[in-house]
Amino acid sequence: MTxxxxxxxxxxxxxxxxxxxxxxxxxxxxxxxTQRRYDRAAQKWIDGxxxxxxxTAFRHxxxxxxxxxxxxxxxxxxxxxxxxxxxxxxxxxMTVEVDADALGHxxxxxxxxxxxxxxxxx
Amino acid sequence: MTxxxxxxxxxxxxxxxxxxxxxxxxxxxxxxxTQRRYDRAAQKWIDGxxxxxxxTAFRHxxxxxxxxxxxxxxxxxxxxxxxxxxxxxxxxxMTVEVDADALGHxxxxxxxxxxxxxxxxx
Amino acid sequence: MTxxxxxxxxxxxxxxxxxxxxxxxxxxxxxxxTQRRYDRAAQKWIDGxxxxxxxTAFRHxxxxxxxxxxxxxxxxxxxxxxxxxxxxxxxxxMTVEVDADALGHxxxxxxxxxxxxxxxxx
Amino acid sequence: MTxxxxxxxxxxxxxxxxxxxxxxxxxxxxxxxTQRRYDRAAQKWIDGxxxxxxxTAFRHxxxxxxxxxxxxxxxxxxxxxxxxxxxxxxxxxMTVEVDADALGHxxxxxxxxxxxxxxxxx
Numbered sequence: 001m002t003x004x005x006x007x008x009x010x011x012x013x014x015x016x017x018x019x020x021x022x023x024x025x026x027x028x029x030x031x032x033x034t035q036r037r038y039d040r041a042a043q044k045w046i047d048g049x050x051x052x053x054x055x056t057a058f059r060h061x062x063x064x065x066x067x068x069x070x071x072x073x074x075x076x077x078x079x080x081x082x083x084x085x086x087x088x089x090x091x092x093x094m095t096v097e098v099d100a101d102a103l104g105h106x107x108x109x110x111x112x113x114x115x116x117x118x119x120x121x122x
Numbered sequence: 123m124t125x126x127x128x129x130x131x132x133x134x135x136x137x138x139x140x141x142x143x144x145x146x147x148x149x150x151x152x153x154x155x156t157q158r159r160y161d162r163a164a165q166k167w168i169d170g171x172x173x174x175x176x177x178t179a180f181r182h183x184x185x186x187x188x189x190x191x192x193x194x195x196x197x198x199x200x201x202x203x204x205x206x207x208x209x210x211x212x213x214x215x216m217t218v219e220v221d222a223d224a225l226g227h228x229x230x231x232x233x234x235x236x237x238x239x240x241x242x243x244x
Numbered sequence: 245m246t247x248x249x250x251x252x253x254x255x256x257x258x259x260x261x262x263x264x265x266x267x268x269x270x271x272x273x274x275x276x277x278t279q280r281r282y283d284r285a286a287q288k289w290i291d292g293x294x295x296x297x298x299x300t301a302f303r304h305x306x307x308x309x310x311x312x313x314x315x316x317x318x319x320x321x322x323x324x325x326x327x328x329x330x331x332x333x334x335x336x337x338m339t340v341e342v343d344a345d346a347l348g349h350x351x352x353x354x355x356x357x358x359x360x361x362x363x364x365x366x
Numbered sequence: 367m368t369x370x371x372x373x374x375x376x377x378x379x380x381x382x383x384x385x386x387x388x389x390x391x392x393x394x395x396x397x398x399x400t401q402r403r404y405d406r407a408a409q410k411w412i413d414g415x416x417x418x419x420x421x422t423a424f425r426h427x428x429x430x431x432x433x434x435x436x437x438x439x440x441x442x443x444x445x446x447x448x449x450x451x452x453x454x455x456x457x458x459x460m461t462v463e464v465d466a467d468a469l470g471h472x473x474x475x476x477x478x479x480x481x482x483x484x485x486x487x488x
Contacts, residue, residue, distance in 0.1 A: 003401055003417055004248060005371045005447065006128040006200045008224045035369055035446070043287060051369055051449045057229075064229040073236055076198060076224040078128045080401070081371065081447075083417040083462055094460045096449055102130045102198040104226025105236040107179075107186040114195055116232040125279055125295055126370060127249045127325065157247055157324070165409060173247055173327045202279070203249065203325075205295045205340055216338045218327055250372040250444045252468045301473075308473040317480055320442060320468040322372045346374045346442040348470025351423075351430040354482040358439055358471040 005098060006078040007053065008106055009033035017066035027062035029069070031055050031077070031098075055079075057100045060118050065103060074109040078102050127220060128200040129175065130228055131155035139188035149184035151191070153177050153199070153220075177201075179222045182240050187225060196231040200224050249342060250322040251297065252350055253277035261310035271306035273313070275299050275321070275342075299323075301344045304362050309347060318353040322346050371464060372444040373419065374472055375399035383432035393428035395435070397421050397443070397464075421445075423466045426484050431469060440475040444468050 015029040035048035055077055057065045069075060079100040086093055105112045137151040157170035177199055179187045191197060201222040208215055227234045259273040279292035299321055301309045313319060323344040330337055349356045381395040401414035421443055423431045435441060445466040452459055471478045 003371070003373060003399055005369070007369060008200075033369055049448065049450075051447065053449075061230040064231075064233050068229055068233045068235070070236075073238070076200060076226050078130075078198060078200065081417065082415065083419075084415075092459070094462070096460070096462065102228045102230055104198050104228050105234055106224045106226050107190055108183040108224055109186075109240045110236055110238040111186050111190045112227055112234040112236045114190070114192075114227040114232055114234045116195070118231045125249070125251060125277055127247065129247060155247055171326065171328075173325065175327075203295065204293065205297075206293075214337070216340075218338070218340065252444075305474040308475075308477050312473055312477045312479070314480075317482070320444060320470050322374075322442060322444070346472045346474055348442050348472050349478055349480040350468045350470050351434055352427040352468055353430075353484045354480055355430050355434045356471055356478040356480045358434070358436075358476055358478045360439070360476040362475045 003081045004078070005081050006076070007031060007033045007051075007098065008074070008076045008108075009053075011069055011071050011073050011075055012052075014071045015066050015069055017062065024058060025062040026056060026058055027066045028054055028056045029065075029071075031075070052096070054095055054097045055100055055103070056097055057103060061100060061103060064117060065100075069103075069105070074106040076104055076106045125203045126200070127203050128198070129153060129155045129173075129220065130196070130198045130230075131175075133191055133193050133195050133197055134174070136193045137188050137191055139184065146180060147184040148178060148180055149188045150176055150178045151187075151193075153197070174218070176217055176219045177222055177225070178219055179225060183222060183225060186239060187222075191225075191227070196228040198226055198228045247325045248322070249325050250320070251275060251277045251295075251342065252318070252320045252352075253297075255313055255315050255317045255319055256296075258315045259310050259313055261306065268302060269306040270300060270302055271310045272298055272300045273309075273315075275319070296340070298339055298341045299344055299347070300341055301347060305344060305347060308361060309344075313347075313349070318350040320348055320350045369447045370444070371447050372442070373397060373399045373417075373464065374440070374442045374474075375419075377435055377437050377439050377441055378418075380437045381432050381435055383428065390424060391426075391428040392422065392424055393432045394420055394422040395431075395437075397441070418462070420461055420463045421466055421469070422463055423469060427466060427469060430483060431466075435469075435471070440472040442470055442472045 012030040079098040082097040134152040156172045201220040204219040256274040278294045323342040326341040378396040400416045445464040448463040
């Protein structure tokens with residue numbers, strides 16, 4: 001139940017799609033989520049820092065995301081946060097991933113025409 | 123920060139749109155959210171009970187929801203929960219509302235064509 | 245993954261404890277959660293409406309809550325929201341329950357002395 | 367409203383407390399949050415990967431956390447996620463912080479004796 005997060009933000013890269021050798025479809029892209037926060041001193045809302053996430057979708061969601069979502073669009077996504085350290089010998093770092101449970105265009109920013117493709121979600 | 127909730131579910135009524143005398147656009151519909159839960163005894167996932175919510179959107183989001191979302195579609199919505207008692211003299215009850223911050227079609231169930239209409243969200 | 249909510253608020257009733265005939269410990273109490281919201285017109289934070297919840301805990305959590313939590317204390321709780329209609333023949337209504345996954349005293353309001361009682365949580 | 371997260375986990379370091387030159391109390395510690403996830407293949411729950419967070423508390427919460435929370439205890443915390451890149455000239459990396467809104471001992475793992483110290487939370 002823990003480490004679940006809901007984000008809204010800007011799709012910052014063209015979604016990349018692949019299918020694993022086991023036949024699992026995966027789609028991923030980078031999301032920029034800029035927080036609005038209330039500045040007590042200034043007594044108003046201001047843009048806060050931007051958090052960068054790698055959003056990853058699987059199965060039906062992966063197929064529909066690559067067919068629907070483009071760089072520059074605004075989305076809402078909910079899923080499970082995963083923090084992963086990496087080390088390629090020369091350099092090391094950390095990626096912050098969200099395994100998406102649900103994802104859609106944020107209608108606060110535009111309209112959408114939806115076409116159902118799945119009779120029962122996996 | 124509290125009372126924030128993210129839901130996925132089925133749009134159960136045709137969204138209703140109105141504009142208040144102050145010029146505030148409001149759109150609302152009923153959402154059926156059926157939980158999946160893990161049955162320890164049966165050792166498998168089963169459909170749990172269905173929660174019913176009234177989803178309410180304001181401003182740009184209200185306008186775009188009424189122009190995009192139809193009964194029978196699947197959506198993801200995040201917002202603030204409000205529990206309100208009502209009493210009309212003859213009967214009393216409670217409504218469970220979510221004031222939506224973001225809302226979109228759930229791409230786990232289909233594809234969407236998005237058109238941006240807002241340069242800066244209110 | 246949906247219908248998960250995190251609340252902070254005031255314990256409004258003395259927690260009630262029972263053990264079912266199957267041996268399952270259950271503890272429940274009422275929680276008053278008063279939202280703080282930003283009033284755009286007044287340009288400041290104000291107290292919003294109060295949401296009332298029935299918080300329910302099971303197993304180890306149930307036993308420790310009844311041994312630790314008293315009416316009037318402030319807590320933080322995360323769990324799954326359940327909306328249940330009831331009808332006793334004469335009257336009908338709805339209860340809003342949260343099945344708690346984790347629950348603790350909110351240290352924004354006081355200090356706590358913790359004693360571990362569980363080697364591995366069920 | 368976005369980037370809010372609720373975590374449960376193990377306090378992995380002794381909380382460090384300081385007061386800024388402006389008089390703001392700050393307390394921080396490392397939290398290890400091990401996810402439980404359902405393995406579809408094995409048809410059972412297993413321990414997933416561990417996410418590591420830096421939890422930061424301010425004001426009253428900071429004072430009470432340093433007076434209440436010890437390394438090795440289990441807590442529940444809700445707050446805002448902040449991802450920050452750092453670069454000290456020789457090395458670079460990222461820290462994952464949660465600015466806590468509320469924090470308490472997780473009563474799924476033990477009992478607590480609470481003493482109120484704050485009449486109104488800042």
